[in-house]
Amino acid sequence: ARYKEQWRPQLHYTPARNWMNDPNGMVYHDGEYHLFYQYNPFGIKWGHMSWGHAVSRDLVHWEELPVAIPEAEDIAIFSGSVVVDKNNTSGFGTTTSPPLVALFTGARHSDGNQSQYLAYSLDRGRTWTRYGTAPVLDIGSKESRDPKVFWHAPTSKWIMVFARATDHKVAFYGSTNLKNWTYLSDFGPLGAGTGPGDLWEVPDLIQLPVDGNTANQKWVMLLSINGGTLWGGSGMQYYTGSFNGTTFTPDPLPAVNEPTGTLYADFEGSTYGSWTVTGTAFGSGPARGTLANQQTVTGYRGTGLVNSYLGGDVSTGTLTSPDFVITKPYISFLIGGGDHPGETALNLIVDGKVVRSATGRNEEQLRWSAFDVTALQGKTARLQVKDSHTGQWGHINVDQILQSDNAFTEQDNRVLWADFGRDFYAASTFDNHPTGDKVWIGWMSNWQYANNVPTYPWRSAMSLVRKLSLKSTPEGVRLAQEPVAxxxxxxxxxxxxxxxxxxxxxxxxxxxxxxxxxxxxxxxxxxxxxxxxxxxxxxxxxxxxxxxxxxxxxxxxxxxxxxxxxxxxxxxxxxxxxxxxxxxxxxxxxxxxxxxxxxxxxxxxxxxxxxxxxxxxxxxxxxxxxxxxxxxxxxxxxxxxxxxx
Ligand code: FRU
CATH class of the missing domain: 2.60.120.560 (Exo-inulinase; domain 1)
Structure with missing residues (x-):
């Protein structure tokens, strides 16, 4: 039986054999949805980049077709998009038989240049003809890739967005014929993925109604970043905003929601009173974790925060605060953030009993959380930080503790994440969807380990196809996704x-x-x-x-x-x-x-x-x-x- 191997997805697209990464050129045409994708026809690791091909009639069942655009002598075929050129602006077809036009990145074998190339198909995406041998757009860079093209009716032109990966920018170009492109503007850097070594890849720009109201539309920039993500490796963020045919103007990103109140303990500062420390040394090292020899660790996990850590090399340790009186309705604390497995607990103790408790895992980013202590106001309490970790460097912290007036949840520091897992990347939308819905599909892996996932004889799957919408929330307008019906x-x-x-x-x-x-x-x-x-x-x-x-x-x-x-x-x-x-x-x-x-x-x-x-x-x-x-x-x-x- 086909597709019965261990771990073979039964509801997700995979090629029968070999390596796959980004989805490319998704388009609806003539009764078929096309999914092209980064594909290695010769092996199960990344290489020989070509466009693989599959088609579907319902976005659920897929049929694999032969490779659509093979690696060429001069270039590898990197990610890109396909449009239906209905008015035959390119002249490659006719208006009654419009061409499919692909814009993709050619990664030049000779010198690593990455430029945008064009190919067209007159036979429903089965075979493709390259337009000349030269790129249609070359900005002389080795890091400019992943063109996504769409028709912008208000200004009667094609818009291309592509990533300037290491500059953390999205470039905008315009064209009336898909062949000659004029510079319009740049967007970025903004949000996550803007640190040294981080990459911006595979941008897409779409328009969506807010809460289904077509009179209230917003533009959404969808962007993949490799580095600077929540959990490491690859991830996706988005920005809502407006687009006038030239420039994308993002809405303000969500504010960092800081609690207001009185600082009770700041383990980088000095407002901690005298805590008592008990701990067990890890290995042969001394039991650290005293406030006197606390250490400072800088900006990991992309938070940009500087953390002190309690516990240090201590494999289990407890820090106990002096007694204090609860004067405010909330006790708020910044907890989490590290790079080895472990757990930190914060306990609130009244009359010798733990009355509130929270744990932060090492894998989490630093995040504010709060105990509701309204019912405990006036009581004498103490706080206990319990650290236990298995690695030598268990950088798990409680960083700050406040007596605060408000309960709050921190909303993902000035970034709108499209996905909070670790395996959704390079997603972009289908062109020419028959009902105008915006649906997208992503690659279900992460560059951190993609080449090592032990499936055989294929490697990597696509996500489900998901319908996108914008919904109002108390925090602002947010992207929502659901599997296609x-x-x-x-x-x-x-x-x-x-x-x-x-x-x-x-x-x-x-x-x-x-x-x-x-x-x-x-x-x-x-x-x-x-x-x-x-x-x-x-x-x-x-x-x-x-x-x-x-x-x-x-x-x-x-x-x-x-x-x-x-x-x-x-x-x-x-x-x-x-x-x-x-x-x-x-x-x-x-x-x-x-x-x-x-x-x-x-x-x-x-x-x-x-x-x-x-x-x-x-x-x-x-x-x-x-x-x-x-x-x-x-x-x-x-x-x-x-x-x-
Ligand atoms: C994203 C990416 C793209 C590039 C392609 C190469 O995963 O790095 O930027 O076009 O993969 O396969």
């Missing part, structure tokens, strides 16, 4: 519960014996006044993948530490976390495949895409809550049928 055609056996306490849903799921590696799960649960709520997937032996929401810390986390094979890169064994405001209701849609998980939370406003490589028998699932018995409004588990049969 046609995925629903793959739903088979279904188990459904509604308006039941979670404990009964949990038991119902056990009674129904629901298992599976390919599932489509919908959950809506009341999170007011409960502890954490979570789902476990791909369970078997020691393996599980845990998706959990903690309404108190307002964190949605996806834990793939025990998901399965992670031997090829430490990055597989980690937890990805995002802040999700507790609105009293958690809404999740989760699509699981044999080697991936895609999570769409709060109607797609928060997305995680992660690969995971569980063992063949690991197909259990579970729903749980840590305390209380929250009301499950809706819970559906649908088995998904393979797209390959």
């Amino acid at each position: 046609a995925l629903g055609t793959k739903r088979a056996a279904t188990v459904r519960f509604s308006n039941l306490p979670l404990s009964q849903v949990r038991q119902g799921l056990i009674n129904a014996g629901v298992r599976g590696k390919t599932l489509d799960v919908v959950l809506e649960v009341d999170t007011s006044g409960t502890g954490s709520v979570g789902l476990k997937f791909h369970q078997g032996g020691p393996e599980e993948t845990v998706l959990q929401y903690n309404p108190i810390t307002q964190k949605l986390s996806l834990d793939r530490i025990r998901s399965g094979d992670s031997s090829f890169d430490a990055g597989l064994s980690e937890v990805h976390v995002a802040t999700l405001r507790n609105t009293g209701t958690l809404k999740l849609r989760v699509v699981l495949d044999t080697s991936s998980i895609e999570v769409f939370a709060q109607d797609g406003k928060l997305v995680f895409t992660d690969i995971l490589l569980s063992s063949p028998g690991s197909d259990g699932m579970e729903i749980y809550s840590s305390s209380g018995d929250p009301l499950v409004k809706t819970f559906e588990v649908h088995e998904l049928k393979s797209i390959w049969n």
